[in-house]
Amino acid sequence: MSRAAYVIALATALTACNAPHGPRFRAAGRTTPYIGGTLHIASKDQIHTLDPAIAYDEASSYATHALFDTLLDYAPAVAGDDRAAYALIPRLAERWDLSADARRLSFTLRPGLRYADGLPITTADIVYSLERALRTVDSPFGPFLADVDGADEVVAGKASHVRGLRIVSDRELVIELVRPNVAFPYVLTMAFSTPQRADYVAKVGDDLRRAPLATGPYVLAAWTEGTELVLRRNPNYWDPQRGRIETIELRENVARDTQFLMFERGELDTIEHLATPDYLWITSEPEWAPTTLRFTPLTVYGSRMNVRRPPFDDVRVRRALNYAADKDHMIKLLHGTAVVAHGALPPGVLGRDDTLAPYPHDPAKARALLREAGYGPGHALALRYTTLNDEEAQQLAGSLQDDLAEVGVALVIETMSLATFATADTKLDGPAFALESWIGDFPDPSNFFEPRLHSRMITPDGSTNDAFYANPELDRILDAARATADPSTRAALYRTAERMVFDDAPWIFGYHQQSIEVTQPYVRDYAPHPVWVRDYSAAWLDLNPDDERQLR
Amino acid sequence: MIGLALRRLGWTIVVAWFAVTATFAMTIAIPADPARALLGPHANAETIARVRAHYCLDRGFVAEYACFVGHVVRGDLGESFRTKRAVSAIIGEHIGPTLELALAAIVLQLGFGIALGVIAATRRGRWQDRATSLVGLPGQSIPIYFIGSLALYVFAYRLGWFPIGGAGDGLFGRLHHLVLPALTLAAGGIAYYARAVRVEMIDALGEDYIRTARAKGLPERAVIRHALRNALGPVTTLVGLDLGYLLGGAMVVETIFGWPGLGRELLQAVLEVDLPLILGIVLVSAIAIAIVNLAVDLVQLALDPRLRDEEPRR
Numbered sequence: 001m002s003r004a005a006y007v008i009a010l011a012t013a014l015t016a017c018n019a020p021h022g023p024r025f026r027a028a029g030r031t032t033p034y035i036g037g038t039l040h041i042a043s044k045d046q047i048h049t050l051d052p053a054i055a056y057d058e059a060s061s062y063a064t065h066a067l068f069d070t071l072l073d074y075a076p077a078v079a080g081d082d083r084a085a086y087a088l089i090p091r092l093a094e095r096w097d098l099s100a101d102a103r104r105l106s107f108t109l110r111p112g113l114r115y116a117d118g119l120p121i122t123t124a125d126i127v128y129s130l131e132r133a134l135r136t137v138d139s140p141f142g143p144f145l146a147d148v149d150g151a152d153e154v155v156a157g158k159a160s161h162v163r164g165l166r167i168v169s170d171r172e173l174v175i176e177l178v179r180p181n182v183a184f185p186y187v188l189t190m191a192f193s194t195p196q197r198a199d200y201v202a203k204v205g206d207d208l209r210r211a212p213l214a215t216g217p218y219v220l221a222a223w224t225e226g227t228e229l230v231l232r233r234n235p236n237y238w239d240p241q242r243g244r245i246e247t248i249e250l251r252e253n254v255a256r257d258t259q260f261l262m263f264e265r266g267e268l269d270t271i272e273h274l275a276t277p278d279y280l281w282i283t284s285e286p287e288w289a290p291t292t293l294r295f296t297p298l299t300v301y302g303s304r305m306n307v308r309r310p311p312f313d314d315v316r317v318r319r320a321l322n323y324a325a326d327k328d329h330m331i332k333l334l335h336g337t338a339v340v341a342h343g344a345l346p347p348g349v350l351g352r353d354d355t356l357a358p359y360p361h362d363p364a365k366a367r368a369l370l371r372e373a374g375y376g377p378g379h380a381l382a383l384r385y386t387t388l389n390d391e392e393a394q395q396l397a398g399s400l401q402d403d404l405a406e407v408g409v410a411l412v413i414e415t416m417s418l419a420t421f422a423t424a425d426t427k428l429d430g431p432a433f434a435l436e437s438w439i440g441d442f443p444d445p446s447n448f449f450e451p452r453l454h455s456r457m458i459t460p461d462g463s464t465n466d467a468f469y470a471n472p473e474l475d476r477i478l479d480a481a482r483a484t485a486d487p488s489t490r491a492a493l494y495r496t497a498e499r500m501v502f503d504d505a506p507w508i509f510g511y512h513q514q515s516i517e518v519t520q521p522y523v524r525d526y527a528p529h530p531v532w533v534r535d536y537s538a539a540w541l542d543l544n545p546d547d548e549r550q551l552r
Numbered sequence: 553m554i555g556l557a558l559r560r561l562g563w564t565i566v567v568a569w570f571a572v573t574a575t576f577a578m579t580i581a582i583p584a585d586p587a588r589a590l591l592g593p594h595a596n597a598e599t600i601a602r603v604r605a606h607y608c609l610d611r612g613f614v615a616e617y618a619c620f621v622g623h624v625v626r627g628d629l630g631e632s633f634r635t636k637r638a639v640s641a642i643i644g645e646h647i648g649p650t651l652e653l654a655l656a657a658i659v660l661q662l663g664f665g666i667a668l669g670v671i672a673a674t675r676r677g678r679w680q681d682r683a684t685s686l687v688g689l690p691g692q693s694i695p696i697y698f699i700g701s702l703a704l705y706v707f708a709y710r711l712g713w714f715p716i717g718g719a720g721d722g723l724f725g726r727l728h729h730l731v732l733p734a735l736t737l738a739a740g741g742i743a744y745y746a747r748a749v750r751v752e753m754i755d756a757l758g759e760d761y762i763r764t765a766r767a768k769g770l771p772e773r774a775v776i777r778h779a780l781r782n783a784l785g786p787v788t789t790l791v792g793l794d795l796g797y798l799l800g801g802a803m804v805v806e807t808i809f810g811w812p813g814l815g816r817e818l819l820q821a822v823l824e825v826d827l828p829l830i831l832g833i834v835l836v837s838a839i840a841i842a843i844v845n846l847a848v849d850l851v852q853l854a855l856d857p858r859l860r861d862e863e864p865r866r
Binding site for chain 1: 585825
């Protein structure tokens with residue numbers, strides 16, 4: 001129970017009952033979208049930068065996806081159909097094509113595209129942006145372009161331009177890859193690939209972080225850093241179907257519990273990342289049900305074992321721990337806001353084998369496997385588990401501790417701050433048994449397999465393959481799948497890969513967390529973006545002009 | 553007196569240097585890599601290594617410390633890893649709200665604390681004395697985050713008297729937003745000062761000069777004024793010591809109430825291992841605390857002529 005929960009419990013007793021109730025403000029009931037109004041949202045974090053080559057954190061992404069259009073985007077989410085949600089659609093591109101050998105992408109821009117300052121957008125600006133991401137030392141995006149012909153030479157400072165980025169005309173661009181990569185188009189949905197003009201970037205210099213040249217449905221109107229960022233409709237934006245809300249006010253650094261109080265009073269129009277008591281409060285009131293949106297973003301959680309270090313070098317131990325863990329109990333601790341994972345891929349991602357059943361909760365089998373591996377009453381297994389110091393992570397670790405105690409394994413839990421954990425987790429001599437989490441950059445199976453399970457990613461310090469799992473057969477399948485264009489052949493390869501990982505069990509496969517976002521009833525036509533989550537560019541506000549909500 | 557001030561100023565520099573060096577050593581000792589915190593869990597080993605080299609994070613303690621001190625001596629606090637903004641600009645932007653908050657808290661602490669302390673001392677043993685202790689007790693014993701969350705819930709959310717967090721615009725808006733955070737930050741201090749003033753007042757009221765004053769038929773109000781002036785000497789020392797406590801409390805209060813001050817920035821910087829920002833804020837806070845203590849010493853000298861003769865021989 002969080003501190004806030006205690007406070008709320010006590011305060012409830014002090015100031016009479018605060019029973020759940022429905023929304024305070026209603027929709028006006030318009031049948032055609034209303035253009036205008038102000039949407040109020042908040043983030044618990046601070047926005048660090050609006051420079052598209054740097055911004056990678058969640059809070060910044062709320063703003064960057066409103067400010068920057070990319071060549072490609074995802075089709076809007078369709079309720080109940082995860083698969084359709086991840087289809088790519090052209091955005092700044094009018095059409096695009098990936099060659100049969102998956103080594104050549106060609107794009108044609110829409111005619112008449114303009115920046116917010118009115119000047120035209122050309123393919124040279126896209127090339128400039130991609131090269132800038134490679135040249136900027138602390139850009140996290142360079143590695144996404146590793147397959148582009150000549151990218152490594154620009155990173156190393158041996159060339160000033162990337163050979164594989166070929167400008168055919170102001171509207172036509174060809175990208176050549178040195179290796180086949182079917183997933184590459186997904187990279188061009190990421191905000192860092194938005195076009196930027198070289199002369200503008202040179203002019204504003206270091207101020208680019210707070211003076212963005214918008215290409216998307218919104219422009220930056222004001223920003224008091226750490227307090228509030230205001231976006232306004234971009235008058236030069238090409239798509240009249242997006243950017244229907246006139247102003248978006250994003251308050252930064254608002255604690256999660258405070259956000260809920262503000263939402264409940266109608267001071268915020270949507271809220272995400274609800275704390276447990278707030279989630280229970282909202283779901284106990286049926287009036288909120290129609291605007292409570294659930295979706296499964298690209299996440300995988302569980303526990304990973306360093307397979308190079310005993311006792312985790314023995315597959316029987318790893319499987320035993322998978323049988324010992326009670327995933328259903330974990331889901332209960334998460335109030336049902338998660339689905340059990342059976343492997344490395346979240347629902348809706350190509351190649352996920354929906355017929356593969358998760359490891360069942362079977363303590364007898366776990367004990368048998370441990371005995372086979374030489375651990376039993378006379379020689380009990382004692383393990384140390386490393387996790388984050390937040391409340392949820394500790395609760396889940398406690399659940400694992402109980403499950404392992406049931407099969408005779410003593411678990412000591414060690415907690416760390418996020419920054420310390422992220423550093424220790426990637427070291428070969430770091431924690432041997434630890435929390436595993438991954439939030440995908442794009443919904444391609446390669447993004448879930450390669451960084452985390454390909455032996456190429458293993459380094460003694462800074463290994464994204466934090467189970468230090470090396471399997472030449474898996475490497476071969478992953479390399480073949482990345483070069484296979486045909487979706488069904490590719491899906492089959494990833495199904496084989498997932499089965500292999502399932503059997504080898506370098507992780508205790510945990511769950512895929514669901515996200516819950518609740519909106520006020522007057523926020524219409526809103527669906528969370530399938531990948532970036534908070535994207536209000538298609539939504540509109542059906543406000544009642546007489547409402548006091550309007551007067552604020 | 554000028555010699556004393558200069559000597560104290562020298563000490564201020566030593567104290568600030570020591571605070572920053574200790575913080576530097578601690579941030580280096582934390583097993584959290586700023587480059588990893590900056591780039592996130594997806595970054596590969598090569599990108600991490602490049603960024604470490606870019607920010608001189610791969611040269612060992614002595615070289616990094618020399619690099620840092622070299623910049624500080626030239627008046628350059630460096631750039632925040634996370635936002636690439638000059639640390640001095642970030643501090644400049646957020647020091648104002650923290651000073652407003654700390655000042656408001658000091659005013660509330662002294663105002664309420666002295667008033668309650670005087671009432672308790674002059675009505676010693678009576679119900680006013682006991683009521684003062686009773687009112688002060690929760691303020692001193694309940695953790696600040698609890699008082700803050702409760703105040704936010706009751707006075708902002710339930711009763712709607714104050715805004716739910718933020719800083720507000722204009723003088724009235726600013727003050728309106730300041731009330732709850734300042735009271736929360738002052739809650740512990742009010743009780744503390746009330747008790748300190750009560751004890752000092754009781755001592756002072758028992759002195760010979762008070763008996764003399766009363767014997768000469770001075771009105772009770774004038775007697776209390778005489779006693780209070782003597783009781784306040786030790787209390788001013790507390791104000792100086794208190795600033796450190798207030799800046800620490802500001803971290804919690806600013807986070808709860810979304811007040812855009814240095815404390816919240818420091819908390820964020822610590823969580824994100826933003827070394828230049830952590831060191832910059834610690835340096836400025838250490839200097840501020842040392843300067844306030846210097847000011848308190850000077851005020852005490854002005855209040856108590858006896859100290860002027862004693863001081864140089866210490």
